[in-house]
Amino acid sequence: MKPEKKMRSELATVLWRFRREFVWVGVLSMLANLLMLTPTIYMLQVYDRVLASHSELTLLFVSLLALAMLAVMSTAEWLRSRLLVRAGMRLDALLSTRVFHASFEAYLNEADQSPRRVFTDLVEIRQFLTGTGILALFDAPWTPIYLAVLFLLHPLLGAAAVLFALVQFALVWFGHRRSVRPNEEAGLALQEASAYMQGKLRNAEVVEALGMLGPLRTQWLRRHEQYVHKHEAAQALTHRISAWSKFIRYSQQSLALGTGALLVIDGQMTPGGMIAGNVLMSRALAPIDMLVGAWRSFSGALAAYRRLEDLLERYPERDPALRRVTPRGELQLRGVVATAQGRAEPILKGIDLDLPAGTVTVLVGPSGSGKSTLARVMLGIWPQVSGEVLLDGLPVSGWDRNELGEHLGYLPQDVELFEGTLAENIARFGEIDSAGVIEAAQRAGLHDLILHFPKGYDTPIGPGGGVLTGGQRQRIGLARALYHDPAVLVLDEPNSNLDEAGEAALLEAVRGCKARGRTVLLISHRPTALAVADRLVVMGDGRIVAAGPRDAVVQALQQAQARAAVSAAAAPAPG
Known part of the structure; x- marks a missing residue:
């Protein structure tokens, strides 16, 4: 017997309606990433062809062609960003009313469910879909192509790029693994402190009249200090990961240039290939570097997606066509x-x-x-x-x-x-x-x-x-x-x-x-x-x-x- 096909959740079904937009974003990402090879090819032509031939006409032709390709690349990047922004607005229009109803049903049935948090989850998903994080996901699959070009320039450059890519991937995994829990704890502590403050503000007159401000401030300060400590621990970890990421990135740029210089000295590569290899390696590792910067928003959006998916599953939409007769009142x-x-x-x-x-x-x-x-x-x-x-x-x-x-x-x-x-x-x-x-x-x-x-x-x-x-x-x-x-x-x-x-x-x-x-x-x-x-x-x-x-x-x-x-x-x- 064939295993029963798992049905998509309501949230996944809504996102599936955007598959055409995501396909177009993928196509535009392919075009933009291919044309990002333009500076590398241009450098190779200038150093190895123009400087050798001293031909101004060749330089003009190569420069105009490079400018045209870069213009097409910029247009492709602009179009994919615009597509994602429109998709985010459409997603909000499709889900906002549904989430509104489900959040208040949850608020009536679950004491720990806050409508404000639910809408924050929806905003977080929409912001991720329109931000740099999802662009990094679309650009990351093109890293192997850049690595392949580096191997064509010289196997040593390709091996160095693979090594740096593995180090950066390890950093992304380590950052995600170590930071999810501290950030969640900090977020919950902030919600608890804010909810406590809001509850007391609703009874400000009683608090002032009975002189309760001092004791309540002590209670709030304890919650606030818990949030501050948890937030400080989460931020400290984030800053350490960012510092390691910068060290790896700057080391990669310098070592790539040094590796290229060594190959030029040995006569295995031209100066143009050295410069082009350095630029290409930076481009190959850029999506991974973007993932390091976007891992927090990605993990947050993933957690928000799971919470929202669970909410919509627990409180399904009622059939709007189902109408009952006016009750007698028994x-x-x-x-x-x-x-x-x-x-x-x-x-x-x-x-x-x-x-x-x-x-x-x-x-x-x-x-x-x-x-x-x-x-x-x-x-x-x-x-x-x-x-x-x-x-x-x-x-x-x-x-x-x-x-x-x-x-x-x-x-x-x-x-x-x-x-x-x-x-x-x-x-x-x-x-x-x-x-x-x-x-x-x-x-x-x-x-x-x-x-x-x-x-x-x-x-x-x-x-x-x-x-x-x-x-x-x-x-x-x-x-x-x-x-x-x-x-x-x-x-x-x-x-x-x-x-x-x-x-x-x-x-x-x-x-x-x-x-x-x-x-x-x-x-x-x-x-x-x-x-x-x-x-x-x-x-x-x-x-x-x-x-x-x-x-x-x-x-x-x-x-x-x-x-x-x-x-x-x-x-x-x-x-």
């Missing part, structure tokens, strides 16, 4: 267990729950009981989940997130707004439907407030909405959740920063969603939320303590509390 959880990295005990422990379409469910429980985690599990945005989370009987994980997002409304406990206008934030930064934006703002009780802003709905709010109060941010987040009347609405402590008017608008919005047959999950500690509840779910320690119709659950809880009070009163006093 949610079902079967045996759901949610865990978190670094935590031994699960957060959610075997949750079974039904949220019928068109009902309002209020979720209550003490802090740390898993309410917010349960909300994220229902939305399909919690990474480590086992069990079934079904929307209208179909797994939530099977939906395309862009398509599913249109049918979901989510107000998290910590409202995050984005730099842009009020209208853009309410419209989720999609195409702004003015009527839909105004309707969502009205349902959130926000319309009149927005009209008092300097530019109304076009008022910019700055990064994170820092110019707004906590209540204003929460109401804008509520309007965003209500935009285009989603089938499922999940509200996590939506009234924590609201005044009486804001809470009244919230409860009225929930009643409106129920009247339109939408499914609402409302997490709240305030008893006023029970007024709009059809069903009540009580959580404790990651489990559902009670669930069912509101009045029945409230009555059962009151009876349980009464029994507990009687038991406590009847218990004998200690001592």
